[in-house]
Amino acid sequence: MANGLQSQIYEFGEFRIDAAKRLLLRNADEIIPLTPKIFDTLLYFVQNNGKIIEKDELMREIWTDTIVEENNLNKNISVLRRVLGEKPGEHRFIATVPGCGYKFVASVQISNSKFQIPSLVESEIEHLKLQNESEHNTKPATGNLKSETKQYQNQKIYTFVAVILLIACGVGFYLWRNSNESASVSSIKTVAVLPFKPLVAENRDEVLEMGMADTLIARLGGNREIVVRPLSSVRKYGNLEQDAQTAGRELGVDSVLDGNIQRWGDKIRVNVRLINTADGATLWNGTFDEKFTDIFVVQDAISQKVVSALVLRLNGDEQTRLEKRYTNNAEAYEFYLRGRFHFFKITPPEVQTAIGFYQKAVKADPNYALALAGMADAYRTQAIAAHAPSKEVFPQAKALAMRALELDESLAEAHIVLGWVGFLYDLDWENAEKEIKRAIELAPNNSEAHRSYAHLLSSAGRHDEAIAESKKARELAPLTLITATLDGYFLLYAGRYDEAIARLNKTIELEPNFWVAHIALGRVYIVQERYTEAIAAITRAKELSGGSTEPTTQLSYALAKSGRRGEARTILEELKSFAAKNYVPMYFFAMIYNGLGEKEEALNYLEKSFQEREAQMTFIKIDTRWDNLRDEPRFVDLMRRMKLDK
Numbered sequence: 001m002a003n004g005l006q007s008q009i010y011e012f013g014e015f016r017i018d019a020a021k022r023l024l025l026r027n028a029d030e031i032i033p034l035t036p037k038i039f040d041t042l043l044y045f046v047q048n049n050g051k052i053i054e055k056d057e058l059m060r061e062i063w064t065d066t067i068v069e070e071n072n073l074n075k076n077i078s079v080l081r082r083v084l085g086e087k088p089g090e091h092r093f094i095a096t097v098p099g100c101g102y103k104f105v106a107s108v109q110i111s112n113s114k115f116q117i118p119s120l121v122e123s124e125i126e127h128l129k130l131q132n133e134s135e136h137n138t139k140p141a142t143g144n145l146k147s148e149t150k151q152y153q154n155q156k157i158y159t160f161v162a163v164i165l166l167i168a169c170g171v172g173f174y175l176w177r178n179s180n181e182s183a184s185v186s187s188i189k190t191v192a193v194l195p196f197k198p199l200v201a202e203n204r205d206e207v208l209e210m211g212m213a214d215t216l217i218a219r220l221g222g223n224r225e226i227v228v229r230p231l232s233s234v235r236k237y238g239n240l241e242q243d244a245q246t247a248g249r250e251l252g253v254d255s256v257l258d259g260n261i262q263r264w265g266d267k268i269r270v271n272v273r274l275i276n277t278a279d280g281a282t283l284w285n286g287t288f289d290e291k292f293t294d295i296f297v298v299q300d301a302i303s304q305k306v307v308s309a310l311v312l313r314l315n316g317d318e319q320t321r322l323e324k325r326y327t328n329n330a331e332a333y334e335f336y337l338r339g340r341f342h343f344f345k346i347t348p349p350e351v352q353t354a355i356g357f358y359q360k361a362v363k364a365d366p367n368y369a370l371a372l373a374g375m376a377d378a379y380r381t382q383a384i385a386a387h388a389p390s391k392e393v394f395p396q397a398k399a400l401a402m403r404a405l406e407l408d409e410s411l412a413e414a415h416i417v418l419g420w421v422g423f424l425y426d427l428d429w430e431n432a433e434k435e436i437k438r439a440i441e442l443a444p445n446n447s448e449a450h451r452s453y454a455h456l457l458s459s460a461g462r463h464d465e466a467i468a469e470s471k472k473a474r475e476l477a478p479l480t481l482i483t484a485t486l487d488g489y490f491l492l493y494a495g496r497y498d499e500a501i502a503r504l505n506k507t508i509e510l511e512p513n514f515w516v517a518h519i520a521l522g523r524v525y526i527v528q529e530r531y532t533e534a535i536a537a538i539t540r541a542k543e544l545s546g547g548s549t550e551p552t553t554q555l556s557y558a559l560a561k562s563g564r565r566g567e568a569r570t571i572l573e574e575l576k577s578f579a580a581k582n583y584v585p586m587y588f589f590a591m592i593y594n595g596l597g598e599k600e601e602a603l604n605y606l607e608k609s610f611q612e613r614e615a616q617m618t619f620i621k622i623d624t625r626w627d628n629l630r631d632e633p634r635f636v637d638l639m640r641r642m643k644l645d646k
Contacts, residue, residue: 009111010046013092015084019043024083030285032083033271037062041076045094045104054101077102079200087241190253191310192229193217195238199262199269210238211337212261212270212299218370219303222321225312227445229253232480235344248277252478255283257306268292272302274309284309293330300325321410327371332364336371343378347546348387354378369407373414376400380420383615386550386585390613394425415439416452423456424615427643432456447476451483454490459618460644463494481507485517492524493622500524515544519551522558527624531562549575553588557625560595568596585609587616591625603634610638617642 010017015032016025022039024032034042040062045053059073077094084093093106196212198204214231221228229251237247244258259272273285284305288298303322307314314322327333339357342350358375362368379397382388398421404414416439422432433456439449450473457466470487477483484507491500501524507517518541525534535558542551552575560568572592575584590605609617620626620635621644629635639645 010043011109011111012046012049012106013084017043017046027282030273030282031287033269033287034083038076038079038083041073042080045080045102046108049104049106049108052097052100052103058101075200075202082201082240087243189225190227190229191220191255191257191306192234192237192248192251192253193220193257194234194242194244194247194259196259196261196270196272197238197240197242199260199271201240203262204240205261205263206238207334207337207341208263209261210235210341212259212295214337214340215299216257216302216306219299219322219324220306221445222324222443223312223314223318224444225314226310227253227476230447230477230480231340231344232447232482233477234479236479244275245277245280248275250479253277255310257302263292266292268295268298270298270302274306295330295333296325296328317410326408327361327365327368329365329368332361332368332371335361335364336368336374339371339374339378343374343381346381346385348382348385351378351381351387367407369404369411370413372400372404372407373411373417376404376414376417380417384420384424386548386588386616387583389583390425390615394421394613394615397421398425410442412439412443412446412449415442416446416449419452419456423459424618425613429456429460429643445476447473447480447483450476451486455486458490458493459622461621463490463622466490467494467496479510481511481514482516484510485514485520488517488520488524492520492527497524497528513544515541515548515551518544519554522554526558526561529561531558534558535562549578549582549584549588553591556592557595560592560597565596568592572596585614585616586612587614594625594629599629599632603629603632606638607634610641618644620644 008019010019014027017023018025022036024034024039024042026032041058044058044061055073062073062076081094086092086094091105093104095103095105097103193213193216196209198209210231213234217228217231217234220226221230233251234247237251244256248254248256255274255276257272257274259270261268261270268288268290270288270290271285272288274283275281276283286302286305288301290298300323307322327336335357339354339361341354342357343354345351355375355378358371358378361371362375365371376397379388379393379400382393383390383397397417401414401417401421404411405418408414415435419432419436419439422428422435426432433453436449436453436456439446440453443449450469454466454469454473457463457469467487467490470483470490473483474480474487484503488500488504488507491497491503501521504517504521504524507514508521511517518537522534522537522541525531525537535555538551538555538558542555545551552571556568556571556575559565559571572589575588575592578584579589586605586609590602590609593599593605594602606617606620617638620642621639626635636645
């Protein structure tokens with residue numbers, strides 16, 4: 001830069017710049033990493049605060065010996081605004097002057113304090129060089145980098161004494177601060193790990209951003225001292241402008257782990273901080289620069305630092321789970337992350353895509369137990385969502401889960417899958433309950449384990465127990481839509497209709513486009529014979545579902561019960577035509593025929609459903625739509641064979 005490096009310390013807002021050491025700090029102790037050009041841009045702004053700076057002037061001053069496009073400057077300004085915490089439309093620091101350029105509007109104080117801030121390590125300088133090359137697509141200025149490295153080595157000598165003094169003072173301050181903060185920190189029991197965000201928005205990698213959060217959730221969630229919100233609850237907070245403290249309040253947690261991640265070639269940079277939701281105070285922060293193949297080292301370090309910051313006391317098994325790596329193969333891990341990313345999109349094509357990526361992960365590492373469990377869960381989901389025949393996918397889910405447990409018996413996710421398969425397909429209710437209880441024993445704060453147990457209990461007619469387990473699942477994952485919706489179903493099956501309606505309406509308020517909640521609401525209205533409202537709710541679900549056959553089936557049944565038999569039969573014929581080329585459960589046809597009052601045909605299709613071992617058959621004990629058949633000998637026999645006659 002034209003002005004050269006200055007010895008002053010510049011202070012503005014909660015930030016401090018040491019121009020000589022080329023450091024930006026927040027709250028005096030958090031180093032904010034910047035590439036050289038972005039740092040130069042900020043320093044020029046600060047040194048010229050209050051002055052309108054034209055774009056040409058900025059480009060001339062920052063890129064003194066390189067011809068660049070205006071887009072480079074715009075990217076730098078965008079990154080700076082994000083680093084400084086400016087929200088869209090906010091101009092706390094940098095204001096755009098239309099037709100002219102920019103103005104740094106924050107008040108800047110210049111300090112001549114002799115307080116020294118330790119320099120960055122050599123690996124930091126090397127990474128900034130790499131990052132600068134990536135952003136500007138220019139050849140590296142080798143001479144400048146060598147000069148900076150030499151300067152760093154000289155500065156190390158001058159600052160050594162100051163660092164020693166700082167350490168002595170810092171230890172005393174640290175002990176004093178810890179003695180005052182230990183009480184408040186020890187009370188933190190709930191944590192949310194938000195989806196990571198990119199350092200450069202234009203180069204974001206949503207799979208890696210979501211996957212990093214997912215991995216840390218799994219790592220930290222394996223102990224009893226804290227509750228970590230599942231990915232299904234935090235996924236909605238992946239937008240770039242999301243405020244971590246606000247997200248923490250909405251999620252009802254005491255602390256939030258928020259971070260940035262960026263990949264450049266074979267390198268990654270990770271910035272992460274743990275904040276207290278109540279006051280936004282930073283409990284811990286760190287920056288990591290590694291090769292992508294060493295991403296597991298970063299995850300190890302972050303997990304341990306969070307445990308230390310929250311003063312958690314882990315027993316031996318919990319410490320083992322915290323440190324556990326399910327693979328050391330970076331390629332397999334990346335395939336697994338892509339599988340998880342697509343799986344959470346739920347639709348049949350996305351789940352199938354997820355299975356493909358899980359298969360690639362297992363091919364890259366045949367002993368990758370977590371990928372095997374993920375694939376098992378994807379197959380299991382296809383049957384429950386009526387996307388594939390039970391006989392086709394449940395055996396695959398079971399085999400994969402068992403293989404995962406051969407590799408790692410402590411994998412709660414695999415036990416959960418075996419629990420689902422046990423009561424939905426094998427009809428081994430006792431062993432299914434045993435598997436799910438084992439999952440809860442291994443991961444007591446796993447919301448999916450409690451949700452699956454609630455499902456089993458409800459289907460068995462153990463309604464009070466089911467509602468209690470569902471409450472636990474909902475408390476552990478308050479913003480997970482499927483958990484809240486199933487809670488409404490369990491209340492419906494228990495005959496607590498008003499509570500079910502209230503729960504489902506709250507879920508719809510949370511996400512108006514979640515079609516499963518609309519269809520559940522329609523189900524309650526049918527039981528109450530509020531057919532106009534039921535048809536409206538189910539029609540809305542059909543519009544939002546993207547072609548699922550379940551809302552179509554429910555609509556036909558509701559129309560039949562309301563007396564609109566002709567419309568119901570028209571839908572039935574359309575469904576039969578669709579079933580000629582696509583999978584539709586026999587259970588669905590049985591339901592429509594029963595709604596039309598054709599009992600024998602309904603029983604015929606129920607028998608076919610049983611022969612196909614369809615997952616939906618497990619509902620016949622609690623589903624009120626079969627109440628008119630409960631004294632029929634064929635239905636009684638079906639209940640016996642389903643082992644639901646107790």
